[in-house]
Amino acid sequence: MAAGAASGGSAVTDTYKESRTWLLMPAWLTLSILVLAPVTMMLVYSFLTKEFRGGVIWEFSLAAYDQFFFDRGLFGDEAPKVEWTYILIFWRSIWQAGAATILSLVIGFPTAYFIATRPEQSRPLWVFLITIPYWVNLLIRTVSMKFLLRDQGPFNDLLINIGLIDTPIHIINTNFAVQLGLFYSYLPFMVLPIYAAVERYNFTLSEAAADLYASKWVTLRRILLPAVKPGVIAGCILVFVPSMGSFLAPDLLGGAKNFMIGSLIEEQFKGNAGNWPFGAAASMILMTMVLIILLIYARQQARADKVEG
Amino acid sequence: MSTDQEITREIAIDVRNAVKRYGDFTALKQISLSIMDNEFFTLLGPSGCGKTTLLRMIAGFEDVTEGGIYLYGDEIENLPPHQRPVNTVFQNYALFPHMTILDNVGFGLEMRGSSKADARKRAGEMLELVQLSQFAARKPSQLSGGQQQRVALARALAPQPKVLLLDEPLSALDLKLRKAMQLELKHLQRETGITFIFVTHDQEEALTMSDRIAVMSAGELQQLGAPTDIYERPHNMFVADFIGETNLLEVSVDKIEAGRAICHLGGGHELTCNEVAGIGTGAQVHMSIRPERLFMSEQPAKGESLHGRVKENIFVGTDISTIVALDEGPDFIVRTSNSDRGNKRIFEPGTEMYINMELGAARLLVD
Numbered sequence: 207m208a209a210g211a212a213s214g215g216s217a218v219t220d221t222y223k224e225s226r227t228w229l230l231m232p233a234w235l236t237l238s239i240l241v242l243a244p245v246t247m248m249l250v251y252s253f254l255t256k257e258f259r260g261g262v263i264w265e266f267s268l269a270a271y272d273q274f275f276f277d278r279g280l281f282g283d284e285a286p287k288v289e290w291t292y293i294l295i296f297w298r299s300i301w302q303a304g305a306a307t308i309l310s311l312v313i314g315f316p317t318a319y320f321i322a323t324r325p326e327q328s329r330p331l332w333v334f335l336i337t338i339p340y341w342v343n344l345l346i347r348t349v350s351m352k353f354l355l356r357d358q359g360p361f362n363d364l365l366i367n368i369g370l371i372d373t374p375i376h377i378i379n380t381n382f383a384v385q386l387g388l389f390y391s392y393l394p395f396m397v398l399p400i401y402a403a404v405e406r407y408n409f410t411l412s413e414a415a416a417d418l419y420a421s422k423w424v425t426l427r428r429i430l431l432p433a434v435k436p437g438v439i440a441g442c443i444l445v446f447v448p449s450m451g452s453f454l455a456p457d458l459l460g461g462a463k464n465f466m467i468g469s470l471i472e473e474q475f476k477g478n479a480g481n482w483p484f485g486a487a488a489s490m491i492l493m494t495m496v497l498i499i500l501l502i503y504a505r506q507q508a509r510a511d512k513v514e515g
Numbered sequence: 516m517s518t519d520q521e522i523t524r525e526i527a528i529d530v531r532n533a534v535k536r537y538g539d540f541t542a543l544k545q546i547s548l549s550i551m552d553n554e555f556f557t558l559l560g561p562s563g564c565g566k567t568t569l570l571r572m573i574a575g576f577e578d579v580t581e582g583g584i585y586l587y588g589d590e591i592e593n594l595p596p597h598q599r600p601v602n603t604v605f606q607n608y609a610l611f612p613h614m615t616i617l618d619n620v621g622f623g624l625e626m627r628g629s630s631k632a633d634a635r636k637r638a639g640e641m642l643e644l645v646q647l648s649q650f651a652a653r654k655p656s657q658l659s660g661g662q663q664q665r666v667a668l669a670r671a672l673a674p675q676p677k678v679l680l681l682d683e684p685l686s687a688l689d690l691k692l693r694k695a696m697q698l699e700l701k702h703l704q705r706e707t708g709i710t711f712i713f714v715t716h717d718q719e720e721a722l723t724m725s726d727r728i729a730v731m732s733a734g735e736l737q738q739l740g741a742p743t744d745i746y747e748r749p750h751n752m753f754v755a756d757f758i759g760e761t762n763l764l765e766v767s768v769d770k771i772e773a774g775r776a777i778c779h780l781g782g783g784h785e786l787t788c789n790e791v792a793g794i795g796t797g798a799q800v801h802m803s804i805r806p807e808r809l810f811m812s813e814q815p816a817k818g819e820s821l822h823g824r825v826k827e828n829i830f831v832g833t834d835i836s837t838i839v840a841l842d843e844g845p846d847f848i849v850r851t852s853n854s855d856r857g858n859k860r861i862f863e864p865g866t867e868m869y870i871n872m873e874l875g876a877a878r879l880l881v882d
Contacts, residue, residue, distance in 0.1 A: 413576055414609035416596040418623035418674065432613045 245493075252486035259478045270487035292470070292488070296495070299467040302381060302456070303449035306388035307396075310445045311438070313389070314396035318437075321397070322404035329405070336397055348387055348458045352378060355386070355459075379461035387455030388445075395444035403437025404430075439503075447496055467492055525552040527587060527678050527710040528573060534581035535568050535734075542568045544734045545582070550678075550712060551727075552587075555704050557713045559721040560731035561757070566714045569731075570680050573712065575599050586677060597626070602671035603680040607687065608663045610655035616642065616666050617651040623674035641669040644703075661692045668700075672707060679704075681713045685720065697723050718758045722746060730754050746805075751881045755803035762804045762847050768879075770796055776879060778802060782844030784821050791879045801880045806836065806850035808876035811860055816871040823847070823870060825862045835861055839870055 252270050254262040272278075277289040321332040339347065354361050355377040362374035377383050407430065415425040431438070453468035460466070467488065474485025528550040535543040543565045550556045558566035571577040573584055575596030584592040591599055602623065610619050621638035625631060642648045645665040647658075655663055664684060671679055681700075685693045701724050704711045715721055721728050722742040730737040730745060730753070738750045749755035756763060766778040769785070776788045786802070794800055810816070811825075823841040830853075837849045849870055851860050862868050 408609070410605055410607065410609040411611060413574075413596070414603070414605060414611070415622070416576075417574060417601075417603045418670070419597045419626035420622070421597055424626065429611060 248486045248489055252483055252490050254483050256481045256483045260475070260480045260482060262482050267483065270481070270483035271491075273484055274487055274491065295465055295467055295470055296491070298464070299450050299492075300495075302384050302388065302464075302466060303446050303452075305381075305385045306392070306449045307442050307446045309385055309389040310393050310396040311442060314393055314441060315400055315438070318397045318400035319404050321401050322407070323409075333398070333401065337394055340394055344391060344454055347390065348454050351387055351390060352458050355383060378459060379463065381460070381464055383459040384456050384464050384466070387459040388449040388452055391452065391455055392445040392448055395448075396441040399437045399440040399444065400434060401437075403434035407433050443500070450496060451492055525587060526550070526585075527552045527554065528712065529585040529588075530569070530573075530582070531585070532582035533569070533572060533579055533584060535565070535572060535577060536580045542734055543572075546731075546734075546736055547582075548729055548736065548739060550710060553708050553710055555701065555711045555713065555724055555726045557715060557721040557725035557728045558731060559715055559718060559728050559757075560737075561716055563733075564731040565734040566716075566731050567682060570603075570682055570712060570714050573678070574601060574603050574680050600676055601678040601680055602674060602676035603682060604667050604671045604684045606683045608655075608667040608684075610663055610666055610670070612655055614654075615651065616647065616653055616655065616658070619655065619666060620670045620673050623670065627674055638669075638673055641673045642666075644672075645669045661688055661696065664688060664696065665699075668703070672703070672709070676709065678710045678712060681711060683714055683716070686715075686717070693720070700724060722758070730757065732757070748878060749803055749880065752801050752803075755801075755878070755880055760806055760848065760850070762806060762809075764802045764804070764845055766800060766802045766879075768794060768796055768798045768800065778877075778879070780821075780841070780844055782841055784841055784844045786819055786821070786877050787874060788877045788879045789875060791881065793881060794879055800882065802877050803880055804847075804872060804877045806848040807834075807852075809847065809849040809870050809872050810851065811837065811839070811849055811862055811868050811870055813868055815869045818871055818873045819877070820869045820871045821847075823868065825864050825866045825868065827864055828861060837861065839868075 251262055253266055253268070255265040255267040255269065257263050272286075273289070274292050275289055276286040278284050278286050317336070321329055321336070324332055353359055356362075357374040357376060357378070361377075362371075365371045366374065377386075411429050411433065412425050415429045416422075420428065450466075451468040451471070453466065453472045456464055456466040456469050457472075471485050471488050471492070474480045474482060474488070526549045530546055530548050530550075533543055533546045534541070546565075546569060558569060560566045568577060572579050572592070575591075575594060575598075579592040582592075583590055586599070586601070610616075611622065614622070617635060617638050620641050621629075621631075621634035624634035624637055629637070639648065639651065642651055645668060647662060647665055647669070650658060650662065650666075655666065658666065664687075667684065684700075685696050688696060697720060700711070700713075713721075713724065722745075725742055727739065727741055728745050729739045732753050738745055738754045740748075745754060746758055749758060749761075752763070755761050764780055766780055766786070769777045769779050771777075771790055774790045776790050776794065778786050778788055780786060780802075788802060812820075815822075821841055821844070823839045823844070826838040826840050826846070829836040829838070833853055834850050835853060837851065839847045839849055841847065847870055
């Protein structure tokens, strides 16, 4: 349609084309300044040589990528072996972000469903309540969580006082603490898209399924879930992607053992000890990984749609 | 004869003193009715009369506040919808958008435990029955409204329910398609032998299709009977006014003798009606006379005649509606078939004439 109109070449379509170019300018500017430029900068920096007090020397180098994947010994003169440290950190990040996403989905879906099934006039209030904790700075919320969950903290005190446990459960500095922190950081990003999808859902479909002898569980799985799938996917992406690169929760709740890729990148740009090209390279690798995961998903989705008809 | 038949016929759905309340609002006030096996039964009434609520209570989507609902003798009002052997055709079809037409139709069978292959085979047969076999692989959004309607019907009939519930299924279709579907539904009901409970606000639709009609208003049953009963012998004002076109007149009952009530219309006009239980001498009540039961003539004809003057003729296709003003009395609408035009039964406006009716055409109504 648009191509047909543009190739017309008449005065009207030319004016249309011209004004369209101008009208699209803000979008192009935003995209290039806020997306294209930073990513390009990062890509360029990842191929430069590091300066010891932070910053870069403008000299092409593959050292950053080499350091990420290969171990050449302390002085860099040994035969290259695969460097597992960073790959493990990477793997842990995927794993932690995945667990946090699943946790968010398990808690977020029923929450979103609950809000979407309230009377219409009370729904905005519920959405508002969900977002209220997020008006507080993320750092403060994460520190508070650390305080709540520590061995002598209120959570363990409560469990001991009601007699459920004798000795405190160690939560801080475990993987689970990090997952909990990530879950709490990004929960609204799971709830809101699912809420939007469930609110648009035609509940007569659930009635129709029940009428045709489907139990509640089957109705959920075979009718509701396929209908709200786009919202669920959006929610999962919105939680998984920032969780992957997050550094606050892993730093504060996970301790040194539970280092994630976000912390690794953060270290490279902090103070004088950093390595900018290496940080940039790790960022590029993180971004590439996330894109690959999304692409695999998109392709599978397209294939599934084709099979379905 | 007919009473013998009714005794042997089973009751498919028995609603006993069913009440539905939403907080302070009472949607249904003690409804009791029995729907017979293999019957095309219609719940008719304006929106908000409780007809859909009653249907949804039978399907299991609404709780019953008081009373009971029985399906072939079994109490069902506490069963969840998926355990009731009744199926519903929804007003906006409610087809599953992500499934093919074939899978939509097969869904109920699969849920009842048929294998996927069996469900598909039977679904294919159902699609054949509603002449949509060629669309089996399509998605609902690729079908027209009328086709979606037939898919919804096939889907609800596929598991062979004991009773089929239809919630205004034709209201979204255009007039021509609606007429065709009315016939198709009626035929399907005869072929399958399944009891149909049909909800509509369209009185013409109800009269065309039903074996019996329950007219409802404000959560109450107004009249229950065959279409001809309801049309010819409306019990009260609401029914007479809601079903078809009628002349509703305020009358006072002058005297009652030998089963006849002599009524006064105002302006010195009198009419004889059948006596109605509960309406005595001196009562101020309403009377209904269907416009097509009236005919005009220059001289009074046999039966009841009233003198008046033609005000206006309105052409309505098959008929002509004539508005007649009685001398110092109320206006009447007289409906004459268009084919009678040549027989000089139509008069020009301003002409003085008589309107006539057979005894029994005028009916007194309970308020």
